[in-house]
Amino acid sequence: KAGVTQTPRYLIKTRGQQVTLSCSPISGHRSVSWYQQTPGQGLQFLFEYFSETQRNKGNFPGRFSGRQFSNSRSEMNVSTLELGDSALYLCASSERQGNYGYTFGSGTRLTVV
């Protein structure tokens, strides 16, 4: 099986712009979560989706949004980018809804200049 695929791998954006990150989960996985990883704050939860429904949202401003499609692929969007949004954004998928552990992608490295 192919792993969790995130595109693009690297991204450089200017303050004020918006960005869309994509995640393709492992085939058959219906649960997708997103995390932000920074040196200062560590790994922080952004969103969780299951069967196109957002199950939970982390403590991030409304500039951060996401969605999941019927094929379980997911996207997250950040509008009006700020310098502090520079981070590694990780997507993770799980075979089913439940605490069986997530499989993580390699992430998208976003740099805001």
Added chain:
Amino acid sequence: AQRVTQPEKLLSVFKGAPVELKCNYSYSGSPELFWYVQYSRQRLQLLLRHISRESIKGFTADLNKGETSFHLKKPFAQEEDSAMYYCALSGGGSSYKLIFGSGTRLLVRP
């Protein structure tokens, strides 16, 4: 509040020495606990979960609800164990979001 604490940023041991990576948590209900590992230039991967009571790569972890701890242990460290280790908590219910600790870097010296 839900929180995971890993008190050590860096743990350095010699090859063959025992290893214990500490993890304490704060959660009002019955959480699920996990250990994730990130080797150099590799993606974050699940090492083990308490519900499975398994041993992976010689590592074990026991959930101690009285002390709210989930320490990761290995009796004899190997150089290939050098990596970043994250303890994580999931609260259950309809959401299985993970709350991560800040991580401990394990360095196993020859």
